[in-house]
Amino acid sequence: MTKALLKYTGEVEWTPPAIYKSSCKIDVLYFPFDQQSCNMRFGSWTYNGFQVDLKHMNQKPGSNIVPVGINLSEFYLSVEWDIIRVPAIRNEEYYPCCKEPFSDIVFNLTMRRKTLFYTVNLIIPCVGITFLTVLVYYLPADSGEKVSLCSSILVSLTVFFLLLAEIIPPTSLAVPLLGKYILFTMIIVSLSICVTVGVLNIHFRGPSTHTMGPCMRKIFLHIMPKILFMRRPPYNPGDILYREDTDGDGYIDGDYSIDSCGDIKDGSKDCLNYDCSNFKSGLHDDEHRGRASVADADNVIPRQLTPEILSAFEGVRFIAQHIKDADKDNEIVEDWKYVSMVLDRFFLCVFTAACVLGTCGIIFQAPSLYDNTAPIDIQMTRITQYGISSPPTVAPRL
Template identity: 30%
Template sequence: MMASRPRLLLSVLWHLACSTLHVAGRGRGNDSLLFHHLFREYDSALRPVREHQDVLTVDFGVTLTHIVDMDEKHQTLSMNLWITMGWNDTHMRWDPGEYGGVKHLTVPATYVWKPDIILYENVDPQFNGWSRDETYVKIHQNGYVLWEIPAVTRSSCKFDVSSFPFDHQRCFLKFGPWIHSGYEVTMRSMAPEGSLEGFIDHAEWRVHNFIAEEHLIFYGEDFDISTPYADVTFTLRLGRKSTFYVFNLLLPCLLLTFIMAATFFMPIDSGEKLSFGVSILLAMVVFQLVLKEALPESETLPWIGRYVIITMILMAISLAMSVFIMNICDCTVSSTPVPSWAKKYILNYAARCLLMGDMSRLDAGVPRETELLLASPFQNGHSGGRKDPTILACGLNSDPGRDGTEGIVSLLISRLQGIEKQLETLKTYATQQERNWEIEKEWRTLAKVLDRIFMFLYVSVAITCLVAFAGTSQPHGGNK
């Protein structure tokens, strides 16, 4: 009796082990039986509907994980997406109770029918569709087929860079069947927006939203204008992170622009004034070439590009004005005085407005000290008349009858008359030089005031253009 109990215990354990192995084997067999049951007469080339006129609805969802590249030059957008599609396959339904409780089955994607959904804006030459051998689908007991695909897409996106580098862009991702019309396959978004869960931040762009919209569009083909086509369009709204461009493009441009204003403070007759301005203009030309490489080739120039072009024009005009000012300073070769209207409106009114004072009040004529210095010794200080040479002769020799003295007196008189003529010539020359110096001083003063006027105009136009373009650079929603 005691010996039979161990045998009974061993027998129970053996039966339990066999039952466990049998259940496990039966489970594996149910998957195999279900697979053969589903695909025994299944045709993956046909649309899985009961009736031909039935419309198949495809649920579509997109998860954005990473922006690989945004090429403004070629206007393309490369992204890493997780695409999810689901639809009801009427041939893929079963009762889990008949197959050991199996509620879903995972099979290679090539075994089932799949919608011919493509990305309309696709520009990837290597794209050959979503159907790849390594993808799988999950089939649920109610016939719902779920297909999840990781993909790197490259699509076209029209960039509006008029507000660069403070621009916002909109890129459209339209997914829909290529050959199946809306009467055969329709599209439905899984969520109002595309998913950004797990999105990796981009160094240049930030994502504002990823809105999904459903459409049923009549494209108007010539052969059948009454056939609509369904799609789900995702609108990706992006904003550029402008810090990099502010410090590497905008700030150097502004520095070059306002450094050019320093040329107006240089001496007017300095030869370095032109060379300094030409160097800054060449630097701005190089800067414009660098900016051209970073922007797409389009008719719409960004505001910073327009500002650079206008600044270059202003610099060229300022150099031309500098040459004009330097030419005015060389008016000393001419004895023409400054016109009265220039004295009134430029040296007086304009100089007052520029806080330079009244520059028209210059000493005219020859100073009194110069007149006294150049006065003839034969000129009478009281009457201003010239003394008679005979009086001088009488002063030298009171005895005119003495022999030999008349010749000496005549010689002295002729010498003094020659000296008087030379002094008159020197006086005329000095007076003319004094007058020319006064004219030169007037022209230099006029050049100084004109230089200050041109500097004021240059700075005013540069600041006005900067404010106007910066005002138009406010984001306006990107392209439509």
């Protein structure tokens, strides 16, 4: 049994003693920064507008809109939603069956999701894992852990994606904002795995399997390092040599005379201390007598050295040539390693920009981030965690 207050003007004030439940279509496009709007329509299908003219109690003359159409004085605050607007709108509809208008009142309930829980437990960890992808290109290739790091990040994102699938409502109408971001991150990590495999392939190349072309050498060894602010130390193994002397440690300049060892023309190659020093002194004596010079050193060697010493010098020449070839091969290997470092630096910049722009471009699409409307449920409710407080100054009712 319900009570209706009848006035002499013909107005009837009716407060329905019931709890109304209704379903509402949820748009998860901007989840977890979403804002939902639900409508509840009240009207009479039996009596037309001339017989029953529905109006809101707080409706002002000349206006069909009531800004606060629902009484929130006894509303319990939600831990997940903020109520932003609760307007009531009176409508008059004409149907093909009848000439009379039918009046109804539509109550709108606009709610905004509280994002603290999702920000702390989903968004911040996901953003942190995303930017771990950038560190893959800062990790040295010799460590052997670049691909392992990428795989670990991909597995972590898969776990986050499964967790997200359990939280959001199951719908195929739209992809949620957080789902887009996790998919974007998974694509970035998958691409980083492919790029890392290519960089490692370049890092471990050698002269026996690959040859670096002049165009590639110019781009990756001269042009790109300048653009990426990279500076390569000069590679010259003959700058400083270590030689064991009477003191136990000594360094000599690699530009000593080529006369002392015949055809050994690379100052970075050491020779036998005893024989070479004796031969050097003999050559210097000949030079003082004007009988030998640098040009005819090869002609002097056969006339002054025994076959055993010549055989030793042939061995020294072979060792020197072997070391020289090894230095050339090592220089090529170092060039390939430097190319991989340049690529790592380049993709470090590219993926950093992609992560920053992708994160900002996806997260900041949500319109609720730019809505500074204060929730009205906190202002109008009298129910707090300690009970019922003093009534508000304005308590509109239905």
